[in-house]
Amino acid sequence: MSPRLKTLRKVLNPPIIKGFKPYGPEVGKNNTEPVFFLFEEYEALRLCDYDMFTHHQASEFMGVSRPTFTRIYASARQKIAKSMVEGRQITIEGGKVYFDSDWYKCEKCKSNFNNPEREKPITACPLCGSEEVKSIEIENAIDDKCVSETKNICFCPECGFEQNHPQGVPCKMQICPKCNISLHRKTTVIC
Amino acid sequence: MKIAITSTGNSHDSTLDQRFGRCNFFVVYDTESKSTEFIPNPGLNAEEGAGPASVQLVASRNVNKIVSGEFGIKIKPLLDSLKIQMIVLKDSEKKISEIIEMLNH
Numbered sequence: 001m002s003p004r005l006k007t008l009r010k011v012l013n014p015p016i017i018k019g020f021k022p023y024g025p026e027v028g029k030n031n032t033e034p035v036f037f038l039f040e041e042y043e044a045l046r047l048c049d050y051d052m053f054t055h056h057q058a059s060e061f062m063g064v065s066r067p068t069f070t071r072i073y074a075s076a077r078q079k080i081a082k083s084m085v086e087g088r089q090i091t092i093e094g095g096k097v098y099f100d101s102d103w104y105k106c107e108k109c110k111s112n113f114n115n116p117e118r119e120k121p122i123t124a125c126p127l128c129g130s131e132e133v134k135s136i137e138i139e140n141a142i143d144d145k146c147v148s149e150t151k152n153i154c155f156c157p158e159c160g161f162e163q164n165h166p167q168g169v170p171c172k173m174q175i176c177p178k179c180n181i182s183l184h185r186k187t188t189v190i191c
Numbered sequence: 192m193k194i195a196i197t198s199t200g201n202s203h204d205s206t207l208d209q210r211f212g213r214c215n216f217f218v219v220y221d222t223e224s225k226s227t228e229f230i231p232n233p234g235l236n237a238e239e240g241a242g243p244a245s246v247q248l249v250a251s252r253n254v255n256k257i258v259s260g261e262f263g264i265k266i267k268p269l270l271d272s273l274k275i276q277m278i279v280l281k282d283s284e285k286k287i288s289e290i291i292e293m294l295n296h
């Protein structure tokens with residue numbers, strides 16, 4: 001039987017802790033049930049409030065739509081508030097996520113490959129067996145042949161709104177009709 | 192160990208298909224018995240969902256690795272979660288026989 005396929009959300013790094021415990025004289029008197037925090041909620045919070053990415057960027061990193069991202073993020077904030085106000089413990093646990101694996105390249109056969117067994121380090125190329133393998137940083141994952149192309153489109157980093165770039169007017173002067181923030185020039189990477 | 196390779200045709204002289212979900216054939220190579228099996232891609236003409244259907248096919252053959260020219264953004268998380276290793280080779284001239292030779296390093 002083949003494994004069931006689920007919609008998964010990308011989490012770059014698993015959290016380093018399993019949860020939080022409240023302290024103080026009132027703790028544990030009434031609300032003893034912990035708040036269950038999902039990995040994707042942790043990731044949404046990390047991307048937005050720790051790494052300071054916009055919701056639009058964060059939703060792309062996690063491979064989910066903007067509305068889905070907004071829902072995950074809202075749920076994360078609501079749970080933190082609940083645990084603080086009600087003095088509940090937070091337990092970070094599963095959810096529909098996967099941990100993006102590390103990628104490597106082989107200098108000999110020029111192949112790229114990932115490491116699905118995160119615990120075991122990569123020592124040789126799975127294709128040609130060469131030991132000349134290098135880890136690829138996410139920033140450098142796009143190879144040299146790729147060029148970034150500036151398009152004649154301004155977009156809103158918050159909601160993704162797009163409009164044609166007006167000739168001779170800086171994008172920053174354009175304001176998103178929904179979010180009231182300045183627009184940016186759109187660039188795409190072509191390989 | 193079993194390794195899947197995306198192929199443009201059904202012979203050892205066929206070349207590596209650069210598309211994972213829409214490749215013509217999957218070659219399943221068994222490194223122990225040295226046997227090869229050519230499986231036509233059932234999702235080839237599917238309107239959508241060709242990628243996940245292909246993942247399901249290779250997963251059902253207990254493949255540990257897949258060699259292809261690319262894996263779409265919807266495919267990577269699926270294969271990652273199934274712990275199937277993705278090997279990306281951007282060389283559309285490579286013959287299946289040559290890839291098998293490389294795997295026998």
Ligand SMILES: [Zn+2]
Pocket residue numbers: 106107108109110111125126127128129130
């Ligand atoms: Zn190699």
Ligand SMILES: [Zn+2]
Pocket residue numbers: 156157158159160161176177178179180
């Ligand atoms: Zn906006």
